[in-house]
Amino acid sequence: MAETLLRVAGVSKTFGGLKAVSRVSLDVPEGSLTALIGPNGAGKTTLFALMSGFIAADEGQIELAGQDITGQAPHLNARLGMARTFQIVQPFAAQTVRENIAVGAHLRHHQRADALAQAEAVAHRVGLGPQLDKPASDLTVAGRKRLELARALATEPRLLLLDEVLAGLNPQEIGDMIPVVRSIADGGVTVLMIEHVMQAVMNLAEHVWVLAQGELIAQGTPQAVTRNDRVIEAYLGVGTAARLRAAGGPHD
Template sequence: MAERALLDLRGVSIAFGGLRAVQDVSLTVQAGTLTALIGPNGAGKTTLFALMSGFLVPDSGRVVFDGVDVTGRAPHLNARAGMTRTFQIVQPFAAQTVRENIAVGAHLREPKRAAALAAAERVAQQVGLAPQLDKPAADLTVAGRKRLELARALATRPKLLLLDEVLAGLNPQEIAEMIPVVRGIAQSGVTVLMIEHVMQAVMNLAEHVWVLAQGQLIASGTPAQVTADERVIEAYLGHGTAARLRGGQAS
């Protein structure tokens, strides 16, 4: 089967005041893939997600989703077209149950409450929240809230799911338990692009990785290729540490 570009960024840039947060970024996400965007803190990764999904409008460049130019199109319209994102800061409706929270996402496709609640139950099974469906969202652990954020996005029935640090704040066991959940979503036919700092997850999950530093793409390739790239090592570690590593001087 021929590869099909689901998301295509063409020379996307944005500045805030004098700061160029994203500079001339071009990348293509193929349908049916699980890929990752990595980079040091402040690299512009979340800003790039906001440009993709319509929360920000680029100063220049184009965003093409599923063959349609969606540059600057409102997020709710992009969600209806099949592009959904999660957020680093998880904010569930605390007074509602897990089932009701997931149903909020399901209502994008299911106008009737009963159908939305039934869809919520199916999604909860997929992300491992089924035993907690009737629990108030406020009572969930950090790991539970991360799964809930994932479930709400998944309930919109996306073609493309943008995951913004879905593993942040989790302990090693929780990360290990979440990795097969993300893999399962991709295997179900949803295209996934994830921002992630947990390199264990990136190495385990991603077929292709883009590396952003100071708003610019500095490398792309398989996880093994980019983690061996000197520009990537320098971006994460700084010039001094990278030079010592190359010279075999690091302890």
């Protein structure tokens, strides 16, 4: 059985009386590809920010590879091997794709030539090889998503937190991106993804956690959680699960 790489234990965060995350606990095994899903406003991105150190938890503990990183700054977590992407992609528009990726590579490679070489290797992994010398401002939405992924991957993480890396893509682009994410996991990087695109979750994730109103309401295989009454109602409203059962639809 794989060892736990990331452990979140009883983590909570309140903003002005709103409980954004409430006593959430989960373990991410090393070498896994898992997903965190839930309706808009469920607290998923807040939980990622807590894990990665961009905001501090009010209570609870977070460990990476057995080391307590609760409240630790993001750059220190990056040195320990945690990287994350962001929903809103903000590349350095005037720089080339190669230079953008090299920013991440500089975490491990202090010489510019080494960082640029690492950037080129990562670009090929995510399908940006032909666009290395293009200004980032010239990339399509799909290209910018790949660039965001590449910048995080260039830090050579053990754990990669992907925050809606497929958002805004059309079905063809989603289909093209799914094997890229899978290849990263197959290459030895542990991946935890926030995702609304259920096609990707069903195709990629071994295990899924479901967050609703800041609380963890279900977990299991993608197939199991999509049949869970609490999950159905979190997405579609109270009473939906009963109506689906009456109509002969999916249920637990």
